[in-house]
Amino acid sequence: MAARSADAAQRGVSRRQLLGGSAAALGGGILAGGLAGCGEAHEHDMRRPLRALTPREAAIVGAMADRVFPAGDGSPGASEIGVVAYLDAQLAGGWGSGDRFYRHGPFEEPDDSGHGYQLPLTPRELYRRVLPAIDEYARAQHGDGFPELSAEQQDSVMTDLESGRVDLGLAQGRFGFGSGQFFAAFLQNVREGLFADPMYEGNRDVAGWRWIGYPGDPMAYGDIYYTVFDSWDVRWDVEPQGMEGMH
Amino acid sequence: MSGDGGVRDPYDLDAFDGEWVLLRDGAVLDHDADGDALRARAEPRMRPGDALVPIGHPPAGYHVTA
Amino acid sequence: MAVRRHRPVDAVTIGVGWTGGILAAELTKAGMTVLGLERGHQRGTEDFSDDHDELRYAIRSELFQNTAEETWTLRHRQGERALPIRRLGSFLPGIGLGGAGVHWNGQTWRFHPRDFTYRTTAEEVYGDRIPSDMTIRDWGITYDELEPYFDRFEYMAGIAGKAGNLSGRRVEGGNVFEGPRRRDYPVRPMDRSLAGHLFEQAAREHGYHPFPLPSANLPEVYTNPAGITRHHCTYCGYCERFGCEVGAKADPTVTVIPEAQRTGRYEIRYGANVTRILHDGRRATGVRYVDAAGREHEQPAEMVLLTAFTFNNVRLLLLSEMGEVYDPATGRGAVGRNYTYQNNGASAVGFWRDEDFRPYMGSGANGVSIDDLDAENFDHDGLDFLGGGLVTVASLGVRPILGLTVPEGTPGWGARWKRAIRQYYRGTVTMAMQAESPAYRQHHLDLDPTYRDRNGDPLLRITFDWQPNERKLAEYVGRKMKPLMESMGADEVVGGPGSLPPHYDVQPYQSTHNNGGAIMGAEPGESVVNRWLQMWDYDNVFVVGASAFPQNASFNPTGTVGALAYRAADGIVNRYRHRPGPLA
Numbered sequence: 001m002a003a004r005s006a007d008a009a010q011r012g013v014s015r016r017q018l019l020g021g022s023a024a025a026l027g028g029g030i031l032a033g034g035l036a037g038c039g040e041a042h043e044h045d046m047r048r049p050l051r052a053l054t055p056r057e058a059a060i061v062g063a064m065a066d067r068v069f070p071a072g073d074g075s076p077g078a079s080e081i082g083v084v085a086y087l088d089a090q091l092a093g094g095w096g097s098g099d100r101f102y103r104h105g106p107f108e109e110p111d112d113s114g115h116g117y118q119l120p121l122t123p124r125e126l127y128r129r130v131l132p133a134i135d136e137y138a139r140a141q142h143g144d145g146f147p148e149l150s151a152e153q154q155d156s157v158m159t160d161l162e163s164g165r166v167d168l169g170l171a172q173g174r175f176g177f178g179s180g181q182f183f184a185a186f187l188q189n190v191r192e193g194l195f196a197d198p199m200y201e202g203n204r205d206v207a208g209w210r211w212i213g214y215p216g217d218p219m220a221y222g223d224i225y226y227t228v229f230d231s232w233d234v235r236w237d238v239e240p241q242g243m244e245g246m247h
Numbered sequence: 248m249s250g251d252g253g254v255r256d257p258y259d260l261d262a263f264d265g266e267w268v269l270l271r272d273g274a275v276l277d278h279d280a281d282g283d284a285l286r287a288r289a290e291p292r293m294r295p296g297d298a299l300v301p302i303g304h305p306p307a308g309y310h311v312t313a
Numbered sequence: 314m315a316v317r318r319h320r321p322v323d324a325v326t327i328g329v330g331w332t333g334g335i336l337a338a339e340l341t342k343a344g345m346t347v348l349g350l351e352r353g354h355q356r357g358t359e360d361f362s363d364d365h366d367e368l369r370y371a372i373r374s375e376l377f378q379n380t381a382e383e384t385w386t387l388r389h390r391q392g393e394r395a396l397p398i399r400r401l402g403s404f405l406p407g408i409g410l411g412g413a414g415v416h417w418n419g420q421t422w423r424f425h426p427r428d429f430t431y432r433t434t435a436e437e438v439y440g441d442r443i444p445s446d447m448t449i450r451d452w453g454i455t456y457d458e459l460e461p462y463f464d465r466f467e468y469m470a471g472i473a474g475k476a477g478n479l480s481g482r483r484v485e486g487g488n489v490f491e492g493p494r495r496r497d498y499p500v501r502p503m504d505r506s507l508a509g510h511l512f513e514q515a516a517r518e519h520g521y522h523p524f525p526l527p528s529a530n531l532p533e534v535y536t537n538p539a540g541i542t543r544h545h546c547t548y549c550g551y552c553e554r555f556g557c558e559v560g561a562k563a564d565p566t567v568t569v570i571p572e573a574q575r576t577g578r579y580e581i582r583y584g585a586n587v588t589r590i591l592h593d594g595r596r597a598t599g600v601r602y603v604d605a606a607g608r609e610h611e612q613p614a615e616m617v618l619l620t621a622f623t624f625n626n627v628r629l630l631l632l633s634e635m636g637e638v639y640d641p642a643t644g645r646g647a648v649g650r651n652y653t654y655q656n657n658g659a660s661a662v663g664f665w666r667d668e669d670f671r672p673y674m675g676s677g678a679n680g681v682s683i684d685d686l687d688a689e690n691f692d693h694d695g696l697d698f699l700g701g702g703l704v705t706v707a708s709l710g711v712r713p714i715l716g717l718t719v720p721e722g723t724p725g726w727g728a729r730w731k732r733a734i735r736q737y738y739r740g741t742v743t744m745a746m747q748a749e750s751p752a753y754r755q756h757h758l759d760l761d762p763t764y765r766d767r768n769g770d771p772l773l774r775i776t777f778d779w780q781p782n783e784r785k786l787a788e789y790v791g792r793k794m795k796p797l798m799e800s801m802g803a804d805e806v807v808g809g810p811g812s813l814p815p816h817y818d819v820q821p822y823q824s825t826h827n828n829g830g831a832i833m834g835a836e837p838g839e840s841v842v843n844r845w846l847q848m849w850d851y852d853n854v855f856v857v858g859a860s861a862f863p864q865n866a867s868f869n870p871t872g873t874v875g876a877l878a879y880r881a882a883d884g885i886v887n888r889y890r891h892r893p894g895p896l897a
Contacts, residue, residue: 068726075731100374102384102399104764112389113261114818115396155727162725174261187726195713196368211731212738214673214713217365218549223559225548225674230504236671243363260815270781282810295442295697298781300788301812304821 083193086202098122330412353409418677466875528678550710552677658787659811663803680707702748787811
C-alpha cells in the first residue's frame with residue numbers, strides 16, 4: 001500500500017514536469033509530491049527518515065521481508081516488526097560499509113565451491129545493485145514492480161531468487177555470486193531484524209521474541225536461570241525483555 | 248555412470264552435490280540420488296579404499312552447536 | 314623513522330591467550346621476567362555486562378580477529394589458486410587479552426592415550442587400510458607423561474566433570490574409555506538439563522556409556538590452587554562467542570594472567586603486533602613488532618615463546634624464515650606440514666511438538682557425551698575408515714537469530730516457516746558429532762604468493778579438503794545417531810548418514826580447532842618442536858599451542874593445549890633455565 005502510493009507520487013511529479021507548467025505550478029506540484037514523499041517513508045513502517053536505503057529500496061525490502069515473515073496467525077509481519085528499519089540502520093553503519101571484509105584484490109571467481117563471498121561489494125553496495133534488479137525482474141516476469149505484485153507473484157519471484165534463476169549480473173561461472181547467495185544473505189538479515197535485541201530497531205515491542213517464546217536478556221530476570229536449570233517442570237513464560245530495560 | 252544427459256567430470260565433486268557417490272582414488276565411478284540403490288548395485292564391486300558416501304551439506308542442526 | 318629498542322626481558326610471549334598466560338604465570342612465579350605482546354586490547358569480566366547481545370557478539374564478531382586487516386587464503390589442493398577468506402565463517406580466532414580463551418565454550422578434555430601414539434596404534438589396528446596419503450604420526454610424548462600437566466590445567470581452571478578412570482580403576486558414570494587420571498575432577502559435574510537427561514537414558518538403552526561433558530564453566534563457587542576464587546555459572550546461554558560477565562567460564566583473564574601479574578614480573582603491551590622473530594640462524598634474539606600507531610619496535614629477549622594460536626605461530630616462523638619449509642612434493646621440511654581441522658559431518662536433530670526444553674537456558678559446556686563411537690572404542694571390522702567421533706547432546710543456549718532449526722521439508726521462509734519456528738523453538742534438541750581429523754601429505758600451511766596483510770606481509774595459505782576417510786566416518790557415525798534421537802522420544806527426527814560438502818567450505822561455522830604446522834615429534838626432520846615444544850633448530854624458541862598437534866583427535870583441544878603449555882613451562886623453569894640447550 002505505502003509502496004504503491006510512493007511510486008504514484010513519483011510518477012505524479014514526472015507527469016507535471018512533462019506538462020511543462022509554470023514554475024509556481026511546478027513548484028506546487030513538486031511540493032505536493034514532496035510532502036507525499038515524506039509520508040511514504042513513514043508508511044514503510046520506518047517511523048523515522050531513511051539513512052541508507054532509498055524509499056523505493058525500502059519498499060522492496062519491506063515487501064520481500066513480508067513474504068519471509070508475513071503478518072498472520074495473530075502476529076504482525078516483518079516490516080511492522082521493524083525489519084526494514086533494522087536493515088536500513090545496519091546498511092548505514094560499519095557492517096554496511098564492509099568494515100570486517102578483506103577487500104583487497106585481486107578479486108577472482110572461484111573454480112569450485114567452498115570459498116565464501118569473493119565480491120568487492122560491501123553489503124550496502126550489494127543491496128543497492130540487487131534491489132533494482134529484483135524490481136526489473138518482477139516487471140519482466142509479472143508486469144509490475146516487486147512491491148506492486150500480488151503475494152503469489154511475489155512468492156514466485158522469491159522462489160526464482162532462491163533457486164538462482166535471477167541474473168544479477170555478478171556471476172560468470174558455476175561458482176559465482178548468484179541470486180541464491182543473495183537470497184540466503186537476505187534471509188539472514190531478516191532473521192536479524194526479527195530477533196536481534198530491539199535496540200537495533202527490529203524486533204519492535206519484542207514481537208519477534210514473543211512469537212517464538214524467547215525471553216530475551218536473562219539479566220532482566222536477575223540472571224537466575226541457575227536456580228531452575230535442573231527443575232525441568234518449571235516454565236519460564238515471561239514477557240520478553242531486551243537489554244535496554246537494564247539501563 | 249547412471250544415465251544423465253550432460254557429461255560430468257568424475258573428479259568434480261561439486262557436480263554430485265546432493266547425491267550418493269562411489270569414490271575410488273578421488274574419482275566418482277557411480278552415483279545415485281538414492282543411497283540404497285547405489286549400494287545395491289555398487290557394493291559387490293567395491294575394493295578396499297573405496298568410499299560409498301553422500302555428498303552434500305550436513306542436515307539441519309549441524310551449525311547450531313559448539 | 315627510527316625503530317625503538319626496548320630493554321631485554323627473560324622471555325617474551327607473542328600473544329596473551331591460554332598458552333601465553335600459562336607460560337607467563339609459571340615463568341614469573343619462578344623468578345623470570347616475562348613480557349606479553351598482545352596485538353589486541355585489554356579486556357576483562359567487567360567489560361561484558363552488556364554482552365547478552367547476539368547481533369554484536371555472535372554475528373558482528375566483536376571478540377574475534379578482523380579479517381579486514383589480516384586473513385588467510387584457502388585452496389583445496391595443490392596447484393589450485395588460493396582465495397582469501399574475506400569474512401569470518403568456518404573458524405573464529407580470538408584477539409585481545411585472553412584470546413579465544415575469552416569467547417570459547419569451555420569444553421575441556423584430555424586426548425586419549427592412543428591419540429599420542431596414533432601412528433603406532435593405526436598400524437597395529439588398521440594396517441594397510443591406512444590411506445597412502447595419510448601422514449598421521451606419533452607425538453613423541455605419551456599420555457602418561459602428560460597426565461600431571463592435564464591435572465594441573467584442570468585444577469587451575471576448575472574443570473567440572475566426573476572421572477571414568479581413576480588410576481586404572483573404571484568408574485561408571487564417567488568416561489570409561491578415557492586415559493587414567495590420578496584423581497577426580499576438581500569440581501562436580503554441571504547441572505543436568507532435560508535434553509541431557511533424555512540422551513543419557515537413550516544412550517544407556519543402546520548399550521553406550523554416557524557421562525557429563527567436562528566443563529570449564531563452574532557449577533559452583535571454586536577456589537583454585539593459586540587462591541583465585543570464581544563465581545558459578547548462571548546458565549545464561551551466552552557462552553561461545555561471548556565473554557563471561559560473572560567469571561564462571563575459565564578464561565586466561567580470570568585465572569593465569571592475574572596469577573602472573575601478582576608476581577610483579579609480568580608486563581603486557583597492547584596493540585603490539587609482532588611481525589618478525591629476530592634471530593641469527595641459531596638463536597632468537599628477540600622480536601620486532603608494530604605498535605598501534607604503526608611504529609616499529611625491537612624487543613630483545615633471552616627466550617621467544619610463540620603463543621599466538623596455530624595460524625600465527627606458523628606464519629611467524631615462515632615470515633621469519635625459521636626452520637625448513639615443508640614441501641609436499643618432496644616431503645622435505647617440517648614448517649607447515651600436518652595441518653588438520655575437525656570433522657563435524659554428522660548430526661541428528663529431534664523435534665518435539667509438546668515439550669519445552671527451555672533452550673535459551675544453557676552453558677557452553679553443559680551436556681552429555683558418549684565416547685563409544687570414537688577411536689578404537691568400537692569394532693572396525695569391515696569398516697574402511699580410521700577412528701571415530703564424540704557424540705554429544707549439549708544445552709549450550711539456543712539463541713534466536715542463529716539457532717532456529719526446523720524439520721526437513723519445511724521451507725526456509727514464508728508462513729509455514731513462520732509457524733514452524735514458533736512450534737519448534739522450544740522443542741528442538743540437537744545431537745552433534747565431533748570427529749578426528751587425520752593429517753595428509755597434501756594438507757599444509759605456507760605463505761600465499763598473491764594476497765597480503767595491511768603491513769604488506771603475505772597471508773598464510775591453507776591447503777585443506779575433506780578426504781574419503783572423513784566422509785566414510787561421518788556417514789557411519791551419523792547412521793548411529795538417528796536411532797539415539799528416536800529413542801529420546803522426538804516426534805520428528807532429522808538425521809541419518811552423515812555427509813560433508815563437496816569441498817571444505819570456509820563460510821559456515823564449523824570449529825576453531827585448527828591444528829598443526831609446527832608439530833611435535835620424537836626426532837627432528839619431520840617435526841618442528843620436540844617433546845617440550847622447544848624448536849629443534851632454535852634452543853631458545855618454544856612454539857606452544859595446537860600448532861604442535863601432528864593430527865587432531867575427536868575431543869576439543871584446549872585441555873591438551875593447556876597440558877602441553879604446562880609441560881613446556883616445566884621444561885623452561887626446571888631444565889632450560891638452569892642449563893640452556895636442547896632439552897631432547
